[in-house]
Amino acid sequence: MPVSPRRATLATVAASAGVSVATVSKVLNGRSDVAPATRSLVQSMLQRYDYVAPSPRRVEGVGLSTVELQFEPGLNGYSTEIIQGAVGAAAEVGVGVVVSIRGDADRTAAWARGLMNAGRRALIAVTSELTSGQLSALSRARLPLVVIDPLNLPRARITSIGATNFAGGLSATQHLLSLGHRRIAYIGGPATAACNQARLHGYRAAMESEGVPVLPDYVQTGSFRYYDGVAGGSVLLDLPQAPTAIFAGCDEIALGVKEAARERGLRIPEDLSIVGFDDTHLAQMASPPLTTIRQPLREMGRVALRTALRLAAGEKIDSHHVELATELVVRGSTAPASPGV
Structure with missing residues (x-):
């Protein structure tokens, strides 16, 4: 059976698996009251149709919208500054930030679906090397992406935040x-x-x-x-x-x-x-x-968070690449060269 290029619905997946929409919903939500064989079949249909759950709507006073802030393995002082900036900006607008470490980069479709199904409004990737497959998966999932200090830019229109x-x-x-x-x-x-x-x-x-x-x-x-x-x-x-x-x-x-x-x-x-x-x-x-x-770094985190939310809201941004100013700070680790050297 050919897979429709249109975005699949729960009903499409349920019909292909021969189960009810309620059963598919249980599998998506991780419920335990689904037989292993049925769960496996539904999961294979979800992957076949590259199913992405619709973004959850935030109801006033209920729940919290979240943005994924994803790092390469090995957090350090640089990461801490970025996190503080992003979390501070998110708190100002009532949005949550989930910090994660990038894992298996090969399961691109499942990775993007997982972010959407978890209710993420956008993804901020820090010093990451993103593949074309990952970018395509995020695009299909309609998940806005902002990259801080990208290691590569495989597409010219990727939104990124950096410094001079x-x-x-x-x-x-x-x-x-x-x-x-x-x-x-x-x-x-x-x-x-x-x-x-x-x-x-x-x-x-x-x-x-x-x-x-x-x-x-x-x-x-x-x-x-x-x-x-x-x-x-x-x-x-x-x-x-x-x-x-x-x-x-x-x-x-x-x-x-x-x-x-x-x-x-x-x-x-x-x-x-x-x-x-x-x-x-x-x-x-x-x-x-x-x-x-x-x-x-903190301002880069703040700008990335605000930009990600603007993209998630469907707003236009002024530039796809923003560079913030750097500044020399002289302390004690530099001194004049020794005479004759």
Whole structure:
């Protein structure tokens, strides 16, 4: 039997499975009073028709509309700031936020249906690499999507929230150059990540404007994690001509670089200057406190939440990509280069 391209209804699924609409509803709601064989049959029909339950209507004083805020595995200081911004904005308009960790990316249809059936009004994905299959599943489910700091943008019309990453990379490197450093290296996140590429381009632009060459070994990429900072920092600091300053693509990487320096008996900032990116609470708690590029993470969470709700309400938005301003924050991890270096 061919599957209709139109959106399936409960009646369609029930007729194909040879059961009542009430039985299909019980399966969708996870009720236990359905025979295993019948449940399996209904579930196969739901998958066959790519069934998506209609969004629940919010009744005044009853229930709570929710937005899914989804992260890659491994929450950190960056994630905490985003969550606080999104939750604060949601509380202002009486909307709930459900924080989740992205799991099996292959079950795209079931994943999108699950979000809709759970009553989500929209999805906010943070630093996620979304496949075309996932985007198609969300589109079929009519679930609005907003991406914060996307790792890739497979479609031009995906709504995303970010920061002025190029300007931030430029400012970080210009700061180190103004201190007399010339052997400046960069350690960033995934090589293909849009935000990482922008920060790297900013670094290169600052170096080129001063006529300072970027040595091939001075650029390291990995992930936005502490241990990549340790590993990348170790590689750089073991070079015959080690850098005197390192611009890290995030605060967590910067702390990893500090550990690599400590293991080699190097002092911060006397022997090595370090600049991070994000300005999470980790930057202020570090010893010495970390010079970094402040990314307005809480505001990015707030803007993403408000944008997601506007999309869910069918409103038009002014731009599909919003960039919020970054700012250099000078603390104790940077100092003038030693004379003659």
